[in-house]
Amino acid sequence: MISGLFVTFEGPEGAGKSTLVRSLAARYEAEREVLVTREPGAGAFGAAVRRLLLEGEDLEPRAELFLFLADRAEHVSGIVRPALARGALVLCDRHADSTVVYQGYGRGLDRAQLRAWNAFATQGLTPHLTILVDVPTEVGLARVTESNRLDAESLEFHRRVRQGFLTEAAAEPDRWVLVDGTQPLEAVLIEAAGAIERLFATAGA
Numbered sequence: 001m002i003s004g005l006f007v008t009f010e011g012p013e014g015a016g017k018s019t020l021v022r023s024l025a026a027r028y029e030a031e032r033e034v035l036v037t038r039e040p041g042a043g044a045f046g047a048a049v050r051r052l053l054l055e056g057e058d059l060e061p062r063a064e065l066f067l068f069l070a071d072r073a074e075h076v077s078g079i080v081r082p083a084l085a086r087g088a089l090v091l092c093d094r095h096a097d098s099t100v101v102y103q104g105y106g107r108g109l110d111r112a113q114l115r116a117w118n119a120f121a122t123q124g125l126t127p128h129l130t131i132l133v134d135v136p137t138e139v140g141l142a143r144v145t146e147s148n149r150l151d152a153e154s155l156e157f158h159r160r161v162r163q164g165f166l167t168e169a170a171a172e173p174d175r176w177v178l179v180d181g182t183q184p185l186e187a188v189l190i191e192a193a194g195a196i197e198r199l200f201a202t203a204g205a
């Protein structure tokens with residue numbers, strides 16, 4: 001049984017998602033249980049998979065995909081679902097849409113198949129709300145300070161990723177909210193909080 005709310009944050013590199021997630025958590029944790037989490041890398045298993053994914057050698061795209069999916073399956077069943085069952089607000093920095101976008105639009109793997117693998121990994125869990133923090137590719141890349149294996153991909157790869165997020169958001173407007181990440185944090189925070197509060201209102205939470 002799910003009684004909590006599952007909100008995911010997506011976007012290209014350097015969009016400022018992690019700062020936004022922390023600020024939102026601070027805004028709500030006095031009034032409800034808030035779980036801040038991320039993919040890849042939550043929990044001990046996630047941390048090990050994250051090292052393989054982001055610090056390792058070049059990976060075959062299918063091997064990379066299954067590592068992201070393994071992280072997601074473990075994260076959803078061991079961390080996200082239990083928190084939702086307790087009624088928590090779960091704020092997750094990247095989730096299944098990153099797979100469709102990075103491995104699909106970015107690496108060129110079949111997107112319909114990726115959606116099916118995502119549904120398999122999450123056992124059908126989908127976010128109640130997904131906030132896309134959008135920044136132009138060059139602006140985002142210029143903000144990256146600690147580069148990982150995916151940040152180091154070509155400019156063309158990152159352009160496909162940004163475009164992919166915009167296409168996904170436009171295709172499912174009831175779930176996605178687009179926020180301009182080039183604005184000052186305070187403005188980004190107000191827009192994201194507005195979307196979350198509309199969700200509270202519709203969910204009666």
Ligand code: TYD
Pocket residue numbers: 012013014017018039040054068093094095096098099100102103148150151
């Ligand atoms: P991270 O340091 O968490 O990036 P960011 O701060 O930009 O969120 O690194 C995660 C990287 O993994 C990021 O480049 C996006 C990529 N990724 C995928 O390619 N597929 C996925 O399914 C997920 C969750 C992330």
